Amino acid sequence: MDTHLCDELLEEIFRRLSPPSSAAVSLVSKRCRRLLRSSTTSLSLNFPPPYNPSTIKSLSTFLSHHPYLSSISLTGGGDPLLLAVTDSCPNLRHLRHPGDPVSPFALYTLSASCVHLSSISVSLSRPLSFHWLPCFNSLKRLSLSFTGPSIEDNNLEIEENRDASDLELNLESLSLRGISAGDSALSFLWRNCRNVKNLQLKSCDSVGDYPSFSKFLKFWNNLEEVELRTSRSIVDLVLLKLAADCLSLQSLLVHDGGNKEGLLHFINHTKSSFKRLDLRLPLDLENAHLIALSQNPNFKNLKILRLESCCLVTGEGLKAAVGEAMEELALINCDVVEREAGLLAALGQKLGNLRGLDLSHNEMMADKDLVSMVVSCGGLEEVRLRGCGRLSDAAVIAMVRSCRNLERVDVSRCGGIGGEGVEALVVKAAAFRRVAVEESKLTPLAKTAAARKCVEIVDTL
Known part of the structure; x- marks a missing residue:
């Protein structure tokens, strides 16, 4: 093969190899190693300290052997590793560099060398500065984590950015983690991110500068998706503004920290037409919220409803919330599934258009x-049953018979499901493409059928 196939064909073969197989290619010959590197477009590297000059030089040399690298994830120190990437990866489009914060100088240097970057995920230390951001002309997705002690007033940064308030950044996705009350420099982002469609706030105690944030929600009305994770202190504020000012919202996620009254007010008064709602609120979601969903016409076309660890809802609320338009339903670790007999049957009769079902971690579901x-629900294409320990092979076989379009199933950590059930999925489900299951439950027939039908097997252990 090494002598009879042209470089282009070998590179295409290497691109299609799974990671364990591709790692062995470099041992075949120097030519194969060179072609493997030239066909590699994505790398994930972990560099523990210390970051001495020889380490950085080795990283730069290694990266220079991958001329078509477009995506890289680096775990390790801040500026030294980032500058090594800057020197060696001119075609980079996606950069993820969690861990130690990076400096504005390193980001300026990165913007000058990697002009095609469309996605960046990095950490910044306080005091915050964003005057480097306009230098990334191709940037669409930005994810920032803020570290260091909170600074009550950052007037210097406000003055630096006052003249840049009429910029129009091209960001479409903005993710911010760890905003504190003193982060007034965020006014630069709120003033200039007019095209953001996806906003994520994680572990935030504040929005930084409230007037600028309020204007962001009121006047830059392109926002379609909002995610609030572990940000209890700002949930009420954000939901209040979204209900009052946002007309374009289609998707809302609130995890691990909500406000009962604020959420109910939002559901009752939002003017946006929703397609997706994802809530993980063990003690903050009640039947009143689900019933309100059925009473607001803006939720009548809800396509996706995901509830996780919602302990206070009952079958009454769930039956009110689901509708015929729904295509995906998730009830993850919701004890109402086990508590109320006949609930799933009643829901199934209302969900004839369902394509995705997630009942993971309902351990006692029969x-x-x-x-x-x-x-x-004969149109189901994906079913997730991870951690449902009481289910048996009989349930899986019945599911295969009823769901002719079944493509993807997760039956990992289901102690009662064994080789017979997995074999039925792989062999008898005509459209089947992917199964997540322990390898020990694959029978010889299931392995043979999976290879013949190109079924992807994900070993969860």
């Missing part, structure tokens, strides 16, 4: 409950 639902 076979009859799952089967009673899927017999009414």
Whole structure:
């Protein structure tokens, strides 16, 4: 093969290899090693300290052997590693560099060398500065984590950015982690990110500068998706502004920290037409919220409803919330599934258009409950049952019979499901493409059928 195939064909073969196989290619010959490197477009590297000059030089040399690298994830020190990437990866489009914060100088240097960057994820230390951001002309996705002690007033940064308030950054996705009350420099982002469609706030105690944030939500009305994770102190404020000013919102996620009254007010008063709602609120979601969903016409076309660890809802609320338009339903670790007999059957009768179902981590869910639902949902394409320990092979076999379009199933950590059930999925499901399951549960027939039908097997252990 090494002598009879042209470089282009070998590179295409190497691109299609799985990571364990591709790692062995470099041992075949020097030519194969060179072609493997030239065909590699994505790398994930971990560099522990110390970061001495020889380490950085070695990294630069290694990266220079990958001329078509477009995506890189670096775990390790801040500026030294980032500058090594700057010197060696001119075609880079996606950069993820968690861990130690990087300096504005390093980001300026990066913008000058990697002009095609469209996605950046880095950490910044306080005091915050964003005057480097306009230098990235191709940037669409930005993810920032803020570290260091909170600084009550950052007037210097406000003065630096006052003249740049009429910029129009091209960002479409903005993710911010760890905003504190003193981060007034964020006014630069809120003033200039007019095209943001996806906003994520994680572990935030504040929005930094409230007037600028309020204007961001009111006047730059392109926002379609909002995610609030572990940010209890700002949830009420954000939901209040979204309900009052945002008309374009289609998707809302609130995890691990909510406000009962604020969420109810939002559901009752939002003017946006929703397609997706994702809530993980163990003690902040009640039936009143789900019933309100059914009463607001802006939720009548809800396509995706995901609830996780929601302990206070009952079947009454769930049956009110789901509608015929729904295509995906997730009830993850929701004890109402086990607590109310016949609930899944009742939901299944209302969900004839369902394509995705996630009932993961309902450990006591019985076979009859799952089967009673899927017999009414024949169009299911994906089912996730991870951690449902009481389910048996009989439930999986019944699901295969009822769901002719089944493509993807997760039955990992399901102690009652064994080789017979997995074999039925791989062999008998005509459209099947992917299964997540322990390798020990694959029978010889299942392995043979998976290879013949190109079924992807994900070993979860």
